[in-house]
Amino acid sequence: MDLDQFKTELKTKLATDHINRSDSDIEQLLKKKTVSFIDKIKKSLWFEIIIGFILNFGFVYAAFDASMHSMRTYFGVFSVLMYLFLFFLIYLLIRTNKIKSSDQTIKENLSAYILLIDEFIKRYLQLTMALIPISIIFAGYLGYTDGHTDATMNAYNSGYQLGAKMNGLQFTIFISSFIIFMSLGIYGMYHFTKWYLKKLYGNYLSDLKNCIRELEN
Amino acid sequence: MAQQEFVSLLKTHQNVVHKVCNLYMDQHKDREDLFQEITLQAWKAFQSFRGDAKFSTWLYRVALNTAITFYRKEKRSPAIYTTDELPEMGSQDSPDPIEAQMKAMYSAIGDLSKIDKAIVMLYLEDYAYQEIGEMMGITANNVAVKMNRIKTKLKEQSQKYMEQA
Numbered sequence: 342m343d344l345d346q347f348k349t350e351l352k353t354k355l356a357t358d359h360i361n362r363s364d365s366d367i368e369q370l371l372k373k374k375t376v377s378f379i380d381k382i383k384k385s386l387w388f389e390i391i392i393g394f395i396l397n398f399g400f401v402y403a404a405f406d407a408s409m410h411s412m413r414t415y416f417g418v419f420s421v422l423m424y425l426f427l428f429f430l431i432y433l434l435i436r437t438n439k440i441k442s443s444d445q446t447i448k449e450n451l452s453a454y455i456l457l458i459d460e461f462i463k464r465y466l467q468l469t470m471a472l473i474p475i476s477i478i479f480a481g482y483l484g485y486t487d488g489h490t491d492a493t494m495n496a497y498n499s500g501y502q503l504g505a506k507m508n509g510l511q512f513t514i515f516i517s518s519f520i521i522f523m524s525l526g527i528y529g530m531y532h533f534t535k536w537y538l539k540k541l542y543g544n545y546l547s548d549l550k551n552c553i554r555e556l557e558n
Numbered sequence: 559m560a561q562q563e564f565v566s567l568l569k570t571h572q573n574v575v576h577k578v579c580n581l582y583m584d585q586h587k588d589r590e591d592l593f594q595e596i597t598l599q600a601w602k603a604f605q606s607f608r609g610d611a612k613f614s615t616w617l618y619r620v621a622l623n624t625a626i627t628f629y630r631k632e633k634r635s636p637a638i639y640t641t642d643e644l645p646e647m648g649s650q651d652s653p654d655p656i657e658a659q660m661k662a663m664y665s666a667i668g669d670l671s672k673i674d675k676a677i678v679m680l681y682l683e684d685y686a687y688q689e690i691g692e693m694m695g696i697t698a699n700n701v702a703v704k705m706n707r708i709k710t711k712l713k714e715q716s717q718k719y720m721e722q723a
Contacts, residue, residue, distance in 0.1 A: 347659070446692070
């Protein structure tokens with residue numbers, strides 16, 4: 342049997358299996374919220390921008406108000422980084438708004454979706470990963486240079502005494518274990534973030550990529 | 559005013575949206591969601607509709623774009639057209655061979671990919687390969703090649719459904 346044999350019947354079947362909507366039904370629909378993927382990303386971006394601004398307000402406050410020099414530097418640097426992140430989020434939001442119209446060709450529409458989601462995932466991963474070593478190195482460095490409170494001094498002293506009691510081999514094992522532990526942490530964090538992003542956007546993105554591939558074949 | 563004009567045009571051409579929903583979604587709830595999404599996307603894009611093309615052609619483009627990129631939050635069973643879901647097409651025990659072939663063809667179309675479904679949809683609407691190409695963003699030759707492949711696929715697949723029945 343051939344598709345052309347059933348052309349008219351199929352067309353009729355597809356067109357008749359529904360209840361007709363009235364003017365007021367359609368007007369009601371226009372008041373509802375869209376559930377498109379782009380709108381999901383837009384909502385997520387808005388949420389992150391708002392949270393980012395609130396956090397940054399706290400960071401700037403801490404950068405000026407904290408009593409310890411290390412804390413002021415730490416929060417000052419992070420508020421700058423957070424501003425960069427916010428600029429990036431706003432840039433993505435502007436790009437997302439540009440592709441809201443779905444009356445372009447199917448290939449163009451798919452390409453626009455793929456480009457946007459790809460960039461969103463890539464930059465999100467890059468920024469998240471960049472923050473981890475910056476936080477660790479920075480926290481370690483500042484803690485070392487600004488450990489003036491009684492508690493931190495005691496901790497340093499006990500650490501120092503412990504270090505002094507160690508022989509070369511023990512110290513090497515201690516440092517190696519520390520590096521391995523940190524590396525595993527970063528590695529785990531990297532894969533967790535990748536997995537999480539794939540879970541959120543990965544399957545949808547590969548669906549869209551398959552569609553484009555199919556169009557091009 | 560624009561909203562009234564849009565509502566009136568959509569009401570007149572709602573068959574286009576229903577056809578796309580019926581082709582892409584097998585469950586009533588999903589069809590309703592897709593209908594709503596297409597309506598909203600069409601309304602958003604309506605400002606860019608200048609009347610160069612027919613409203614129905616423009617609406618097909620918006621509807622197919624929305625259906626292809628439609629995101630379902632809740633996972634339901636895969637979109638397979640089972641013959642049980644087509645009550646208007648006659649009873650299961652119907653001896654009519656034409657009707658059985660129709661059901662098989664309908665099920666075979668349900669198995670197609672999203673892109674192939676879009677091409678079949680436009681082909682059923684008697685759009686020329688050139689017009690289908692313009693909507694899809696590919697050449698008319700490419701559409702012709704794809705259409706041949708789809709027809710072969712549908713023939714084989716519907717045959718399988720017939721044998722199973």
